[in-house]
Amino acid sequence: MDATAQVNRDLSVLSHVGAGTAGGEMFRRYWLAVSRAEDLTDIPLAVKVLGEELVLFRDGGGRLGLVGLHCSHRGTSLEYGDIESGGIRCPYHGWLYDVEGNCLDQPLEPRGSTFCQKVKHLAYPVRELGGLIFAYMGPHKSNPPPLPRYSALVKEDGVRLVLPPRHWDYSWFNFFENTIDSLHAFFLHKPSRADRSWENAFWDYPGNHHIEAARTEYGMQTVVHWPGPTPDTLYVRLTTLALPTVFSLGGRGVEEQGFERLLFVTPSDDDNFMVYSCDFVPRSGEQLIKKRDQSRYAPPAAEPVKEYDKRKYVPYRGQVWKEDYVCQSTQGKVGYRSEQLATSDRGVILLRKLLMEAVETVRRGGEPLGIIPKHKENEIITLEAFRRILPVSEAAALMTP
Numbered sequence: 001m002d003a004t005a006q007v008n009r010d011l012s013v014l015s016h017v018g019a020g021t022a023g024g025e026m027f028r029r030y031w032l033a034v035s036r037a038e039d040l041t042d043i044p045l046a047v048k049v050l051g052e053e054l055v056l057f058r059d060g061g062g063r064l065g066l067v068g069l070h071c072s073h074r075g076t077s078l079e080y081g082d083i084e085s086g087g088i089r090c091p092y093h094g095w096l097y098d099v100e101g102n103c104l105d106q107p108l109e110p111r112g113s114t115f116c117q118k119v120k121h122l123a124y125p126v127r128e129l130g131g132l133i134f135a136y137m138g139p140h141k142s143n144p145p146p147l148p149r150y151s152a153l154v155k156e157d158g159v160r161l162v163l164p165p166r167h168w169d170y171s172w173f174n175f176f177e178n179t180i181d182s183l184h185a186f187f188l189h190k191p192s193r194a195d196r197s198w199e200n201a202f203w204d205y206p207g208n209h210h211i212e213a214a215r216t217e218y219g220m221q222t223v224v225h226w227p228g229p230t231p232d233t234l235y236v237r238l239t240t241l242a243l244p245t246v247f248s249l250g251g252r253g254v255e256e257q258g259f260e261r262l263l264f265v266t267p268s269d270d271d272n273f274m275v276y277s278c279d280f281v282p283r284s285g286e287q288l289i290k291k292r293d294q295s296r297y298a299p300p301a302a303e304p305v306k307e308y309d310k311r312k313y314v315p316y317r318g319q320v321w322k323e324d325y326v327c328q329s330t331q332g333k334v335g336y337r338s339e340q341l342a343t344s345d346r347g348v349i350l351l352r353k354l355l356m357e358a359v360e361t362v363r364r365g366g367e368p369l370g371i372i373p374k375h376k377e378n379e380i381i382t383l384e385a386f387r388r389i390l391p392v393s394e395a396a397a398l399m400t401p
């Protein structure tokens with residue numbers, strides 16, 4: 001190990017999400033995306049969130065429920081249960097649970113038994129917004145904080161696209177930290193960007209980008225900039241995130257103004273996470289959908305592979321997601337891996353700071369950054385993000401939010 005490389009063990013709290021862990025308790029103060037609305041049919045849907053095995057369903061009355069996967073009686077998976085007007089019924093002995101976890105019926109118990117009143121099955125509040133279903137798994141179940149109304153989830157003057165979730169098999173932190181590490185794209189993704197659009201200028205710039213990171217009301221932003229096409233302009237990439245794990249990736253250039261893509265990262269457990277995404281395309285920009293889809297589903301470029309190259313993930317260059325996967329899944333967990341952060345890690349450094357502060361705030365019984373105060377529950381929150389050429393003065397204003 002290099003003399004200056006270090007393991008910062010404090011950060012290991014961010015690698016654990018289970019109940020009772022410091023990181024897990026931090027996550028349990030926020031609403032987390034747990035499903036797409038359209039994936040929830042009349043069949044129970046098993047989901048794993050923060051290390052907890054749960055089942056999501058919509059009862060016969062249309063109410064959403066998220067309850068413990070294993071029946072309180074003797075553990076059968078409610079994924080195989082039946083949905084009724086009043087809730088979900090276990091297939092084994094027929095215990096029926098409503099969306100609040102109350103046990104309503106135990107058909108094999110003696111007539112007149114009141115035992116079911118003593119049974120309280122695990123249940124969490126769930127809400128639907130913008131095509132996604134969010135759950136709150138924290139201590140204030142009867143009075144959870146407001147569900148954030150991010151603009152991409154609530155705007156009406158356009159088209160919303162909610163894609164199927166992606167499931168990944170490494171630590172959520174590596175993925176989320178990468179979102180604010182804007183500069184990695186200029187190296188890692190250069191091969192897969194070479195033939196793309198006006199923003200070739202982004203990829204052609206030979207280096208010396210500047211990155212600034214700053215706190216925002218609910219999280220942080222980074223601004224990456226470098227000299228624009230004229231002396232009084234800059235190329236600017238602005239990205240914003242909200243705690244705990246919401247990331248905003250905006251449009252490219254003026255023609256994509258108003259386009260939003262929000263990513264919601266939800267840890268399944270310490271080693272797996274899900275990414276939900278919601279795109280909002282303004283009515284004026286429907287052509288964007290086509291363009292976006294083309295780049296999203298573009299087949300991998302054929303990277304020549306040497307026949308004796310036995311590395312597990314080869315070929316990976318040419319496909320953005322695979323390039324990211326290779327880099328993020330091989331890092332190991334934060335707090336256990338040895339690292340040396342550099343100037344280009346400004347965004348990463350601030351994000352870690354904010355998350356560690358949130359963990360500490362929760363540990364002390366406070367309300368962490370990113371929780372919407374009650375008096376702002378109807379506020380529409382815009383997490384601004386774009387890639388654009390800006391006059392130097394406008395760019396400077398972005399850096400002092």
Ligand code: FES
Nearest residue numbers: 071073074090093
């Ligand atoms: S195990 Fe579910 S009712 Fe018996």
Ligand SMILES: [Fe+2]
Nearest residue numbers: 184185189324
């Ligand atoms: Fe990337």
